[in-house]
Amino acid sequence: MKHLSLRSAAPLALVGALVLSGCVENNASASTSIAVTSTADDCEVESATATSGPVRFEVENSGDDVTEFYVLADDGLRIVGEVENIAAGASRDLTVQLQPGSYFTVCKPGMVGEGVGQAEFSVTGDEVQVSAGDQEAIDEAVASYTAYTKSQVAELVTGTRAFTEAYRAGNDDEARRLFPLARVNYERVEPTAGNFGDLDPKIDYRKPGAEAEGLPFTGFHRIEMDLWIDEARGNYPDEDLQPLDAAGRAALADQLDADIQSLYDEVHADDFELTIDDITNGAIGLLDEVAAPDGKLPGEENEFAHTDLYDFLANVEGAQVAYESVRDIAAANGADGEELVAELDEQFAAMEALLATYGSYDVGFVSYETVDQSARNALGAQLNALSEPLSKLTFTVLGVDPGE
Amino acid sequence: MTDPTPPDGQPSRGVSRRGVLGLAAVAAAGTAVGFGTGRATSSGADDPRRGSHAFHGDHQAGITTPVQQHLYFASLDMTAGASREDLVSLLQDWTAAAAQLTAGQEVGESGATDGSPLAPPDDTGEALGLGPHNLTLTFGLGASLFDREGDPFGIAARRPEALTPLPSFAFDLLEDAISDGDLCIQACADDPQVVVHAIRNLSRIAFGRAQVRWTRLGYGRTSRTDAGQQTPRNLFGFKDGTANILSDDAEALDRWVWASDGWMAGGSYLVARTIQMTIESWDRTRLQEQELVIGRTKGEGAPLSGGTEMTEPDFAMRSSTGDFAVPSTSHVRLAHPDLNDGVRLLRRGYNYVDGNNDLGQITAGLFFLSFQRDPAQFVQIQTALKTDALNEYIRHVGSALYAVPPGARRGEHIAQALFES
Structure with missing residues (x-):
């Protein structure tokens, strides 16, 4: 294993129970927690900024439809992380490892279409050093692209x-x-x-x-x-x-x-x-x-x-x-x-x-x-x-x- | 690309560093040695596949080199937005690949089959096991490279005066799509697959820096540059190139072929003309007329003033009817140095066939290639051909002019002197 520095705007997603070896033990260790409220026509994110590293989004569905929450890269297309199937009235967490850069957050009530309440989200701080060339990095890439x-x-x-x-x-x-x-x-x-x-x-x-x-x-x-x-x-x-x-x-x-x-x-x-x-x-x-x-x-x-x-x-x-x-x-x-x-x-x-x-x-x-x-x-x-x-x-x- | 194993200049033990070609044992016999003129000897007489010509030398190979049987010629344009760095790196990469290709090696670090199964091979592979087959690769630079708006390559001030687009000639029917270009590569070898492989790989290396503008596949050399070569026939069925400049005629080469000024010293100028023949009309022309048009007999190739192929024409001789024996409108007379102030060209053309047109007529002719010290030599002769009886049976449909830099010496890249102050 070798150590490398990931470039800016080069995040790795952590979806559900996936953890990045050597960095994040589990969701509970996320240094930042941000509340998200998904409604029928909006996606309220408590804070539009965070410090680089693991960030936990606590998504609560206040709407009537099943919803999803996404963190998108600065092109608005690539999915950095997502959490699906949040039933009406339920809450689920999404923890993502975010490098410094610009992102978007968006909710998708009904789980189809372009989503609602897309907003800019920026991450500042130092690049996060991770180990790579390993299966986890590949798993993250596959998870991210599958979500896309x-x-x-x-x-x-x-x-x-x-x-x-x-x-x-x-x-x-x-x-x-x-x-x-x-x-x-x-x-x-x-x-x-x-x-x-x-x-x-x-x-x-x-x-x-x-x-x-x-x-x-x-x-x-x-x-x-x-x-x-x-x-x-x-x-x-x-x-x-x-x-x-x-x-x-x-x-x-x-x-x-x-x-x-x-x-x-x-x-x-x-x-x-x-x-x-x-x-x-x-x-x-x-x-x-x-x-x-x-x-x-x-x-x-x-x-x-x-x-x-x-x-x-x-x-x-x-x-x-x-x-x-x-x-x-x-x-x-x-x-x-x-x-x-x-x-x-x-x-x-x-x-x-x-x-x-x-x-x-x-x-x-x-x-x-x-x-x-x-x-x-x-x-x-x-x-x-x-x-x-x-x-x-x-x-x-x-x-x-x-x-x- | 990294520097290849130097494949030329001296006998090498390993033709392919991977040994895939299995030629290592014969490499010494098949490797050419460069002489002062840059001419290389082809010494693989026991196996024609193994004949090879050094890529590096004072002059580029493929000019005085004994004319090979097959040609693939490519004209390329630099891509939009390409920089001087792109041009230089392309010439460097081409130099490295050309040294490998002319030695019969595969292109790149891992060749056709020794790379990762997960990556496209460096070399496209269709020439595996074929040997160099006397491959030569000759590179040229078009006027448009120097004239590009904004001078992105920083060479506008170094454009040779001689590199001026050719004038229009009578009977030109030029098509832009098969004319001109920023760069050219002339690939010649004695095997058709070898020349196709060379151009395919060189154009692949160019992706992102240059793109193919047009290409021409030629076969059956229509001239000779070596006294030992038979004079071949063109698609009119006549011998062509009898009076060509030969590679051992150092005086004529210095006078008529090699440029001597500045960064072009030791280089030459290449005229490439696609000359379509009206094949069907020609084939309906009686033999006597055909011979009067050319000025030579069809069988022997002797001038109509008599003798054999190698007999100098007697342009003063009259026939029994009182007309010149070699008619005043015959191709041989009008093109001959004696009637053009002694001006000569080194011709290296090939026949081409390119399918047929919508009317079922064969699209075929002569891909005329000539090397000269100054394009004015070609202009003088082509102008003299205005009254050529042959014009009835030909149309010039493509035209290009390139500065062919001197040979790259070991450690140099193609046209290096152009980029040095």
């Missing part, structure tokens, strides 16, 4: 419902606006969702893929085709494509909702497990999704809506969260590890900065049709610059003997 996957699928449930409701109601402008946004949560965890072999084809298959496998064409892209029917007729001039009537829309919408719910049930099932390989390989897998011949970079993912840049960013964000959850383990592996995380930090930032020149989820991204070939080449070059070091992450996380 669950929360993304939970948000996918509500985001998809809003989208399908607009579509069912014939509110096409709103449905077109929500289409790329609803997909973001799916794209962030695409390799995990893809592991459920029967669901991904129903939810996310493109028209050529469904037809090649003789499957009914359903899901996001089937609705996309209906919402952008003129574009679809242009892409498939030899086919007599007709807009769907209300009953046809309802059938598609109902099925997508049901399939997304099935995905939710799968990732929230007791036997749902991810491994450290799922995380590190999933990270590179997400970027492969971007670069694939039927992916975002060639503009084939959303061939009617041309909203590929939303999916592009979502894949990159998902990869970054996966990376961030193992970043400390990688950084702990000597000079090579330090070099790799420095390179990945830089390349993730450069990739997102380049994508930001085309828009954002909030203000919208430009149609991918307006991105010319040389601009696509530049996106591809940056994607390569990120993918090449990311392909070494699994080895750097797992391939070095922690005892050396």
